[in-house]
Amino acid sequence: MKYLQLVVANLGRHKLRTVLTVASVALALFLFASLRSVTTTMAAAAQFGGARRLVTLNATGLVFPLPLAYANRIKALPGVTGLSWANWFGGRYGDGKNFFANFAVDAESYLALYPEIVMPADQKQAFVQDRTGAIIGDRLISQFGWKLGQNVTLQGTIFPGDWTFKVDGVYHPTDPAIGDNVLIFHHDYFDERIGRAGIAGWYIVEIDDPSRAPAIAKTIDDLFRNSSSPTKTGTEREFQASFATMWGNVSFLMSTIGLAVVFAILLVTANAMMMSARERTGEIAVLKTVGFSDKLLFTLVMVEAGAMALTGAAIGLGGATLLYPAIHFNGAGFLPGFKVATSTLIFGALVALGLMLASGLVPALRAARLPVVQALRKVE
């Protein structure tokens, strides 16, 4: 411990260099943590959503609706404890530059199926009773500065016309799979305005036992296999996961790029650390003459490298962990529940240790093996 001061003094000798080195390590690990979190967040999307909820879609494709008449037939199946339906609306607000999701749901059953949608009881009551009302996620309402009770008008893109809704409630989702930037309104009102077409975009089926999900999904699909609109049923988690895979290779590219970035900055940093150690050849020779052992010098140089690498890592990883929740980052809605996973922190710490070895080992070995006589010849 008594050598701690020596290490600190060495670090303080070129304050600028130490600061720059620590800062570039911090930046590298910040970036690493951010990019890796994109991948882990996407992977984690498959963990969101209730295990007891299934989603039934039209097998022909996402854009095709299902008849509303399916509701009663699904509800009657054994193992099904609840049912609701929804339809994508795709309305545009203002100039359409700020896109947000909006869809029509069967209000009472939908809210019963999603306890994750949390809002005051009186607002929930008001929404259920107001046919032209809507509820809005807390991020969305602050984004546009809307107020409770005001009217919001959307232009329909799929269903033409101006659609005006009264903001009856503001909800906060406790599960990241449910967006906090969504406008939800009544399916009944929607159906009436499109001329009672009797369509539902998708059904949400609540089942009693998650382990029977595959069997029940198959029962539902078999039921409609020979109808005009065959269905495809899967768990809500599978549904979430399928959205993540839509990015295709892009997320893989991002993480590859992330690693290249980290490697690049670490390379430059390691180089700077090695150069600074090389300058001190004379000093190390003096320390050896005074009686410092090879082992001790090796340790001292390694500790110095480690101090810089680990401080940088702590700042970079800590910064990323604290920053994203503080600014409620969700990647413009594409990365709900974005957070830095523990595995990323561990991985990052390992990278920092690797950096310590890569940048410290060469100078430390040199220091330990330095022949005193030769080294001192260069010192005036």
Place this chain on the structure above:
Amino acid sequence: MIPIVYNVRSVVQRPLSTALTALGVGLVVAVFIGMLALANGFRSALARTGSETNAMVLRKGADSELSSGLGRDVASIIAADPHVATGGDGRPLVSPEVYVLIPLGKVFDTTQVANVVVRGVSDQAWQVRNHVKITAGQRPTSGRAEVCVGSRLTQRFPHTQVGQTLRFAGRDWNVVCNFSAAGSAFESEIWGENEQFMPVFRGDVFQSITFRLKDPAAFDEAQRSLQADKRMTVDVHRESAFYAQQSQLLSNILSFLAIVITAIMAVGAVFGAINTMYAAVASRAPEIGVLLTLGFKPWTVLVSFLAESAFIALIGGILGCLFALPINGIVTGTTNWSSFSEIAFSFRITPLLLGVGIAFAVLMGVIGGFFPALRAARLQVVQALR
């Protein structure tokens, strides 16, 4: 001026340190070029899709083909419009189209599903879209359940080769041809006859109507007259402008990411360059003292060290270009969130992009070298020579 050869030799004197710094800069440049090539490739795939000479009709307010719907009456009004060009056989070059998305399992993992565009076109579509070329097989025959598959799909989805049978919408479809379309988004689509697709998908409704303009310069006039027509409520877009707008969301995301990531990286790399150059200046203090004693002005020392730093960065920039070049042309796929469809495109590195990459490297070198060079220029001769 201090001859540049002094700097080149100094750099060669410490190969390891130079190589590490240059490699660091090179990786930053490679990532920079790579990410912009991705955004570039996506944008240019969609930009090539639309043609300047075509106009596209959607229902008023629809922001994509998916959300649009037009009846047969609209199709016949447009076919009769004087702004529409006519083909060799005297028929108007109009293609009323059915546009839907279907889920298809991928070749390597059929549980990974992508939303692929299925487009029902008229006979004239193959002339309206004049960059579409049949690469294998024969065009679908009117009245039969036959489809033509875009060339980007054949590698990535099963049952898409000529002679195979593709199943969707509860029916079997014979794949009778493959087509290419100059690298555009059409290559990620499946084409068939619109009359065949209407009954199996959304019924008697088209999603868009594309026609060749008789006079491409008269687009504004055609747009005005069609939008003013009381018999229908439509928006008329120039096809090229429509697809450019479809690419905006994703290409903005990609460019934004490229800039944020490379900006953070660049700062880190500049810090590294500063350190390297400070160390270089410190270890060469006596040399600098000699230069100053010989009568070189301090500002020439400044320029000399800046040049040295820029030179190392330039090596890095060239390395970065070399690292990035192999990805040119690699095909990747993602979902275009504006249309919700899967689109395949290739990384596109242009000479301009390489030039920007090298300029970016040199800039990093100059910024990173400035303060160390300033220190070198301000060295006191007596002190430096001790």
